[in-house]
Amino acid sequence: MHASSEAGPTVFGGTYSRVSERGVVAAQACEKERAAVHRKAGNGAAGLGSSRDGERRERGWQPKQRGLFSPLPRARGCREGGSARAPATAGRFPAATRTEAPAMAKHVFLTGPPGIGKTTLIQKATEVLKSSGIPIDGFYTEEVREGGRRIGFDVVTLSGRRGILSRVGSGPSTARREYRVGQYVVDLMSFEQLALPLLRNPDLASSTAKKVCIIDEIGKMELFSQSFTQAVHQILTGSGTVILGTIPVPKGKPLGLVEEIRSRKEVKVFNITKENRDSILQDIVAAVQSCLK
Template identity: 35%
Template sequence: MKVSFFLTGRPGVGKTTVLLRIVERLKKQGFKVGGLVSREVREDGSRVGFKVIDLEDGREGWLAHIRQPVGPRIGKYRVCMRDLESIGVEAILKAIREADVVVIDEVGPMELFSQSFKRAVSEALESDKIVLGTIHYRIKTSFISKIKERQDVVIFEVTRENREGLPEIIIQKIQEIHER
């Protein structure tokens, strides 16, 4: 049976760092990995937004920015739906078609404004591909609850205590599934 893995944890604990370590190791082992990652962007030490990056080809755009003129608002940021969908959603759909492992960083409040994003996540989970993602720690929506309740989803909470050893545990599980 295919299994998907999601990392959760408090902001700043290292979810994306753990995920990127796993991705790097999987690529070295010959896995084809695709999907999207999000990274915060700082100017003069202050966070101004988040980029969305296609893992396969490196294309990037704004997920959200403090100076984004339009789009749904989350705190001081506005979500750039165009970049989220043309880069992020497309990266997920391409990974479903072409990769061994589909990466989704993150399933969180900004991304959930996009129905296309939610459909792409659902499609990835229903596919025969292994999904490796991050999921927002506190947000409670029916969409996130459905992901967490799936029998084929394993959730790992990233903590300061386990973040160094977690990549190896998850890589081992992915290898076992892939070898079946």
Template identity: 35%
Template sequence: MPTRILLEGRPGVGKTTAVRRLASLLRTRTPVGFTTEEIREGAARVGFALETLDGRRAVLAHVTFPGPPRIGRYGVDLRVMDELALSALAPLSPGPAAGVLALIDELGGMELASSAFRAAVEELLTADIDVVATVHARHAPFTDALKQRAGIELVHVTAQNRDALPGELAARLET
């Protein structure tokens, strides 16, 4: 049975850092997927960038983007999800290569505004593929349903466990 872990935590607790560290610690697995990060101008957050684990990067959402969709004050560029994020997961289709692990940061409102990405997540979680993804702690219908699925392990990321978590997950995923 494949491993399916959702790393749940509040904004800023270290979910993205944990996923990046996990990817760097893997020796016998090939991570595919993406991470997201804030774009700041001085002290102000003005957007979010998506970076694939193979180094491609694009602006996913920004205060200057018109949308739709708009998530809070950010317009979201769905092409980034539909092209860049999905292509980062493409090595998993139609079936997984030996040793490949899907890492997704994050299953949040901006990312899930893409219906193609939501469908890809559903497909990943029914396939014979190991998946580690981050998810916000607040309630939303799509992610609430994922958290309740059979076979999903929900791990709460906190300030107390965030530093040890990547090493623990790497050891577990490489056995």
């Protein structure tokens, strides 16, 4: 393209007229950056007088006016109209991480080592929930001592009924259907007769209002009962009952139902320690009340 008599300096193979000095400076800055881009790509010098432009003109190619610049590819960071912008930052920073909203809790469990105070917290939380008029049922386990020595565990319902869960065995197991955890022999029949009716109580699902079921605890002794495992699983996957229960800390061979509970998104698990056991009660009660909404 030939410059007219009114045209100003030639820029990038084209012309511009009545352009401010500021526009010329910006155009030159973009030209330098474009030249660097072409050199990196192995295309030789870019701009006016380049060999590629000469070859194009010999073939009849003529640059079109585009503001101040020729139709050559614009250098990164340059804008039509003679102004420059900061280089793009795309790719320098990772895209914002998508975070999913946590699932609303439907059940609450306490965990911690033996003797840390889980059952005591369950009993205190039960009293608070009952005083609020919340329907609640279930059971907790209690140590049985004789002469200062622990001889076993009992199951105690919220209504005060008591049954044997386990007792210290007299020696190595000789019965074919004997269930043992360490030195304790589990009385599976006694446990099921007392606990299962509480989990299957029709009153817990007889109205639209949610209820609370205390299950203290879901551990090795209790999980010998397949009927108990099935009943707990049904409550976990249902919608009418909120479980406030306890589970042991992982130790030895994983317990299937315990690991499932621990991994479920809709279960809130409180880890009880010596440092927090005297101050965590309100948090536990508030979590259960939130599940009931």
